[in-house]
Amino acid sequence: MSDPNENIENIILNTEKFIQQCKNNLTKYLQNNSPGKLIILAILLVILVMGLWSSYYTVPSDSVAVVQRFGKYLKEIPPGLHFKLPMGIDIAAIVPVKRQLKQEFGFTTPGARGEYQSPSPRDAKQETQMVTGDLNAALVEWVVQYRISNPVKFLFEVREPSLTLRYVSESVMREVVGDRTVDEVITIGRQEIEVEALTQMQALSTKYEMGISIDQVQLKNINPPTPVQESFNEVNQAQQEKEKLINQARRDYNKVIPLAEGEKDQRIREADGYRLKRINEAKGDVARFNSLLAEYIKAPRVTRRRIYIETLQKVLPHIHSKVIIDEKTRNLLPLLNINSMRGKMVDFKKADKNE
Secondary structure (H helix, E strand, C coil): CCCHHHHHHHHHHHHHHHHHHHHHHHHHHHHHCCHHHHHHHHHHHHHHHHHHHCCEEEECCCCEEEEEECCEEEEEECCEEEECCCCCCEEEEEECCCCCEEEEECCCCCCCCCCCCCCCHHHHHHHHEEECCCCCEEEEEEEEEEEECCHHHHHHCCCCHHHHHHHHHHHHHHHHHHCCCHHHHHHHCHHHHHHHHHHHHHHHHHHCCCCEEEEEEEEEEEECCHHHHHHHHHHHHHHHHHHHHHHHHHHHHHHHHHHHHHHHHHHHHHHHHHHHHHHHHHHHHHHHHHHHHHHHHHCHHHHHHHHHHHHHHHHHHHCCCCCCCCCCCCCCCCCCCHHHHHHHHHHHHHHHHHC
8 A cells, every 4th residue: 555645745746747837838828929818818717716716615513505506406515615616506505504593572682693683663662562362552572582494495485484484473472462361461371472372383384384493482571551551560569469468378377277287186186095095994994893793702701801901002001190999999088199209219219329
């Protein structure tokens, strides 16, 4: 295999030789011909340079080129450097298929990318003036973001597709806003309006074969007309205050009611527990009494004595002063305080031991 560097050097040498040869031939031709022929030669050179200059073009990375030959569609060209037939035989139209474009209605952002910018201020004001379903007026500003999905349809199926999209967008937005009340348009219905408008715009773009894909419809400022704007703001403020009070009441309700429900459930469970406790205790007492009755029937004297002794064992520990007398005693003399005397006797015994 040959060395690539050698091939490049050979190409360079051959190119230099060709240029030098052309230069020599041109010098000889200029020396041997009349001024008229020189003028013709200069014109031909100018035409040649113009043809070479118009024979190449560059397609950006976010675009494609649609090539027409004698006005007839030929092919699509991807991004990069390409060549075409010069002198207007081939025409390459650059279409930004990967760029997101947008159209603004009612306002204009400087430097916004779009195929059709907002019209004059007077026309922009007329775009925003709409009538709602309850016969109120509203000033609606919105933005449509879209992409060119089919460059061939975008260029050839519809005349001025960007302007057509603007008319379609304005028509759809008026229809969607006209189906809702002014309160829905300004407050709670914004998202529904955006979704429905996007669906209808995309359907019409597909129907008209515009080669456009709608990415997003976004509502911006929605205001009532200027003469009634102050009154409308007062109404909105009152509605917001109403919603605030309702939310506060719901907060207090949610704070008190669950607490009361919890206390109620706690009381019910405590009552159920107490009920089960008393029932179980009663059942236990019944079972104990029945077992005791059975034993009593078998041996009444012994059982009676055992019950008497057990009762004394429970009662006597809780009695501080105890007086035991004979059942046959008729007269009861006043007795000394045995417990206090016992303490004094203990003190006397301790004193005797110390002596």
